[in-house]
Amino acid sequence: MALRIGLKITLLLPLVLLGFSVMGKPLDNHSFLWIVDSKKLHLALKDGDPWPQPKDIKLTTSDNKPLPIASMNYNISGIDIFLQSELPKDRNIKIQWWNHSHFAYPTLPYLNQNFFYQGDDLGATVQSNQIQFKVWSPTAESIFLVLYQPDETTVQQKIPMHRNHLGVWHTTIPIADNVGRLYQYEVKAFGKTELALDPYAKSMGGQTLKDRTQVGKAAIVKLPFTPPHSPMDNMANEVDVLLYEAHIRDFSIHPDSPTPLIEKGTYSGFSYALPHISDLGVTHIQFQPLQNFHSVNEYLKDYQGDNIPMPSVNYNWGYDSQSFFTPEGWFSSDPKNPMARVLELRQLIRNVHKRGLGATLDVVYNHIYNEKVFETVAPGTYLRRNRLGNVSFGTGAGATLESRMVMMRKLIIDSLKFWKDFYGFDGFRFDLMGFLDHDTMRAIRKELGPRVLLYGEAWNFTDLPWQQATTKSNLPCEALLGVFNDTTRDAILGREGGKGFVQGVRSQNSQLRSGIIGALIGHPQDGLIHRDGYHRFAKEPFQSLNYFSIHDGFTAWDKINFSLNASVLERQRRLKMAFAMLMTAQGRVIFQGGSEFGRSKPLAPNDPTSHRAHTSVEVNPDHGVYYLHENSYQSPDITNALRWPELSKHKEVFDYVKGLIQLRRHVPAFRFSKAQSIRQGVTFIGQDALLGPQPLPDSAGYSDFLNPKLNQLQIEFFNAPFSMHGHKYYITGEVHSGTNKNPLKNPFWIAVNRSGKGVVTLSRKQLEQLDLAAWTEKGSLQIKLVKTPGQWDSPSLSYSPFGHNTVTPQSILVGNRVKIDLSVKDHQAGFQPADERSVVAFRLNNSLESDHLPQFPLLPYSEFIVIHNNAQRELFLPVSNLGNPSHWDVLVDSQRAGIEPLSQSETVIFADGVVFSRNSTTVIGRRK
Secondary structure, rough: OHHHHHOOOOOOOOOOOOOEOOOEOOOOOOEEEEEOOOEEEEEOOOOOOOOOHHHHHHHEOOOOOOOOOOEEEEOEEEEEEEEEEEEEOOOOOOOOOOEEEEEEOOOHHHHHHHHOOOOOOOEEEOOOOOOEEEOOOOOOOEEEEEOOOOOOOOOEEEEOOOOOOOOOOEEEOOOOOOOOOOEEEEEEEOOOEEOOEEEEEEEEOOOOOHHHHHOEEOOOOOOOOOOOOOOOOOOOOOOOOOOEOOOOOOOOOOOOOOOHHHHOOHHHHHHHHHHHHHHHHOEEEEEEEOOOEEOOOOOOOOOOOOOOHHHHHOOOOOOOOOOOOOOHHHOOOOOOOOHHHHHHHHHHHHHHHHOOOOEEEOOOOOOOOOHHHHHHOOOOOOOOOOOOEOOOOOOOEEEEEEEOOHHHHHHHHHHHHHHHHHOOOOOOEEEHHOEEEEHHHHHHHHHHHOOOEEEEOOOOOOOOOOEEEOOOOOHHHHHEEEEEEEEHHHHHHOOOOOOOHOOOOOOOOHHHHHHHHEOOOOOOOOOHHOOOOOOOEEEOOHEEEEOOOOOOOOOOOHHHHHOOOOOOHHHHHHHHHHHHHOOOOOOEEEEOOHHOOOOEEEEOOOOOOOOHHEOOOOOOOOOOOEEEEEHHHHHHHHOOOOOOHHHOOOHHHHHHHHHHHHHHOOOOOOOOOOOHHHHHEEEEEEOOOOOOOOOOOOOOOOOOOOOOOOEEEEEEEEEOOOHHOOOOEEEEEEOOOOOOOOOOOOOOOOEEOOOOOOEEEEHHHHOOOOOOOOOOOOOOOEEEEEOOOOOOOOOOOOOOOOOOOOHHHHOOOOEEEEEEEOOOOOEEEOOOOOOOOEEEEEEEEOOOOOOOOOOOOOEEEEEEEEEEEEOOOOOOEOOOOOOHHHEEEEOOOOOEOOOOOOOOOOOOEEEOOOOOOOEEEEEEEOOO
């Protein structure tokens, strides 16, 4: 998520196109003039505002030449204005009426139909005897090429550029000593003259952040010829993908990293981590953004420890892109040298490939942090606007880029092809992909070919019409896209600071099964699997990208630490279980680099985003810090850097993950490539006893709320989402007599503590006054929490819009208490749904597919049984048709995992079932 505002939206509602700029200036137009075609304008007017009459309107060119009006047509959205003659393309158009005056911007269809340039020579191109410059700017009235002297600030020369009929401006200069010089464009449009960055700049000068509102300077570079790159052939099929997310600086900047001091935090420094990553066995490294970003000083490279002052923190993940063709200079050995970043990144990707690994790049085409990057070079063209011309800031991180505009789409495709062919990337991860339209994603796939990995964040969160948005529930099948499966994340380790199956939660078992089958639509055991379209979106297994932690949110180790007060050994046990659940689920896999050795993100003393760090009573401070960061996009190195000495402490976890990866790569059944194979080959077992809800064993045995022994009732709410921690919530519903169940003066409330718990106690008198049956059936108590008395602002993670909690007399426990789990929507106290069991198990038919690489020969097993157990004790699972126990091998238990049978294991196989250890995953295989 760009600039990491932590959005996890699950509602598909086109956002209101808010008119706020990044720099804070409100933009709320009351009217806007659009160019519809060469002889037609449209004046859009805000609802409720007075409309001008024909006599009030004056149209002119920017140099005040009148434009005679032929006729005007008033309609529901504004006024269509028809002209007597065609509009000049080389002049801006201005309208004046009453006290209003503004310029006309081209509509999307007008731009697409009249100004599509298909050439491949935009930007600065060093030719045999000259340097050619081309920039697309159909709204500009004049453009000068501005060349800078070697000091990078003094203007050496301004050269006028010439425009063609498609809005492309061009000029040439001699080669001389101009290679390496910095340049900008001086663009005049809509009454302003501003300096602009070349959108096709292949490199840039060093950036110091003296003025964040300004754009950078492009550099003239002569790039070596590079033939088109063919993606790495290191997968057995399109599902045999194991991605490892990495940030360049994080992997080498720590003082104890093996990287030499001069290379720490750089492209070359990252190469020292490649032996570790290669040994782990993943297929690809996913690099967090490397396209030049806006908000760091590229010259400040020193390690930032716990004594760094807040104003001096110099760090960013890179989701604030500035140039889509230029590598980030902060990671280069010399930001001032435009070729250093280019050559060093190319060498890094070559080193990645030499290790047999693929490289994918995290790209941010949904927004631009500083809208001036595009509004200075081609005003009114690249950004998404509503009918009143207000720019959309729907991503929450900057102005939305208009992917439906053909030249924006061309820029996206041209840059992707450049990163693929020149730098050698094998795939791309799209940030907030829901803001990109279907046609753009289809065009990307067509241009890049079928072998390039394309995947991204497809949350149901967009400012596009839902039919056009690339979301989980609306994927363009032709684009062959994979998407992050947050259902799997939530089920394994919990959402945000919540808990998952690994920490003992059993209320999401149906969602967990959805992840196990790769979110596939349609399965013979649909009665056991959550059927909501958000959880079941995949038509093919490659579409589901399973994960349990990524750069957004807590690390896996911190998430376990946050929710489990236990020893290091116990937390390692749970981390192993999480990895085992991930690696045995159908679909592709990605995990955050460092998770395999307990990566943590402790809060720094002077962190600029300290409000995004949290703690709980469960936290065991590994590094002396109780607060753990969940959104460290601009936190100092002491939070973000990988602590390589931790690898020895977690060596057993590393070996366990390595073994799981080997098992997955040797066994087709753990990564079926066909939907039908999943339907036929994944069968859930151990469900025979699920006959309906079962009451908890410690019930007090009440049949109504008036039992004399019920002198009071303590209601304990637990597992509250992070957003509720530290806040007061009021209880609405049948605790109130009378018609108003959500009164402004509400005596019933809870204070949610940092552990996510809150308690309220009802007296005997209050129990006698309960208004039972006011909301639903008589005999049970219906209640719901709200944040503001009188308003229905309930926490959305705990309640559906019309849902509530239910307390029955039978749910009251010994001690006159009842418990409500706020991690479960509309939780009914005291009863466990039949599905809330400690074991989720399934069989895999390993005879349906045989895809594998020669270095990963097939193992001699016809089927596997996978058992996930989150109970605190050893259990026995009855299993039919096991046959002779000696024909089965244990390959995974709580201690070890791999392709070799375990000679000693806590797992015991009998003819009628399996005994397996607590809080762990077990995998057994039947030999052929």
